Amino acid sequence: MILSVTDLHVSYGPVRAVRGLDLSVGEGEIVALIGANGVGKTTTVKAIAGLLPFTGSIRYAGADLTPNRAEANVARGLALVPEGRGILKRMTVEENLRMGFYARAKADIAGELEATYARFPILGERRNGMAYQLSGGEQQMLAIARAVHAKPRLLLLDEPSLGLAPKMTERVFRLIGELRKEGMSVLLVEQRARQTLEIADRAYVLENGRVIAEGRAGDIARDPKLAEAFLGGHAGA
Ligand SMILES: Nc1ncnc2c1ncn2[C@@H]1O[C@H](COP(=O)(O)OP(=O)(O)OP(=O)(O)O)[C@@H](O)[C@H]1O
Numbered sequence: 001m002i003l004s005v006t007d008l009h010v011s012y013g014p015v016r017a018v019r020g021l022d023l024s025v026g027e028g029e030i031v032a033l034i035g036a037n038g039v040g041k042t043t044t045v046k047a048i049a050g051l052l053p054f055t056g057s058i059r060y061a062g063a064d065l066t067p068n069r070a071e072a073n074v075a076r077g078l079a080l081v082p083e084g085r086g087i088l089k090r091m092t093v094e095e096n097l098r099m100g101f102y103a104r105a106k107a108d109i110a111g112e113l114e115a116t117y118a119r120f121p122i123l124g125e126r127r128n129g130m131a132y133q134l135s136g137g138e139q140q141m142l143a144i145a146r147a148v149h150a151k152p153r154l155l156l157l158d159e160p161s162l163g164l165a166p167k168m169t170e171r172v173f174r175l176i177g178e179l180r181k182e183g184m185s186v187l188l189v190e191q192r193a194r195q196t197l198e199i200a201d202r203a204y205v206l207e208n209g210r211v212i213a214e215g216r217a218g219d220i221a222r223d224p225k226l227a228e229a230f231l232g233g234h235a236g237a
């Protein structure tokens with residue numbers, strides 16, 4: 001396992017957002033974290049990324065993570081693409097992409113930028129334009145491309161499809177599949193449960209800061225109880 005989370009608890013003052021959560025991600029796996037609004041998905045990935053205090057254990061690549069050590073985690077290959085993307089809108093596309101290299105001791109920045117532009121021609125065309133001028137989907141591509149520049153072993157993606165049209169969502173999900181082929185492991189937070197379960201290997205369903213179901217993605221998708229509660233009644237169709 002590249003990631004093992006055991007008995008994770010995270011609170012915001014009196015609000016107990018995550019209450020004893022266990023999950024794991026294997027090498028090269030795409031693992032989905034699904035559930036309704038406010039169940040603790042973002043809190044979980046932020047704690048894993050090192051952006052929040054927590055209790056319990058988060059083991060990544062053979063070592064226990066210390067709370068609030070996001071920069072050290074990035075240097076060890078643990079990268080988060082946050083909810084809302086976290087790009088700097090008043091900087092250029094290329095400036096955003098260059099930030100992705102900050103934790104890398106040595107990187108062929110020019111070469112990797114060219115590879116990114118070959119993969120995402122739109123980012124190449126707009127490299128000197130402001131990030132806010134990109135469409136929502138293009139901004140999501142930019143955020144993921146930037147995270148890839150950190151050479152992550154484990155990529156945490158928080159609702160990458162949020163606000164995207166179906167075509168762009170498909171493109172983003174295809175990209176996640178490609179990244180896994182390149183050797184990345186992925187923890188994917190999503191509300192579009194049905195589509196997510198199509199690309200994920202395994203899934204965890206959250207409610208009230210706890211895992212209420214887990215298993216192979218196909219089994220979760222076919223579970224009639226979960227279909228009603230979490231998948232909008234369309235599962236297994
Ligand atoms: N900074 C904060 N201060 C206080 N409470 C918070 C804070 N951030 C989140 N919460 C609360 O913690 C709980 C979990 O929130 P979280 O953002 O993790 O949910 P989520 O599953 O990501 O939801 P969504 O699908 O809407 O993004 C919610 O009850 C939320 O109101």
Ligand SMILES: [Mg+2]
Pocket residue numbers: 041042043083
């Ligand atoms: Mg969230």
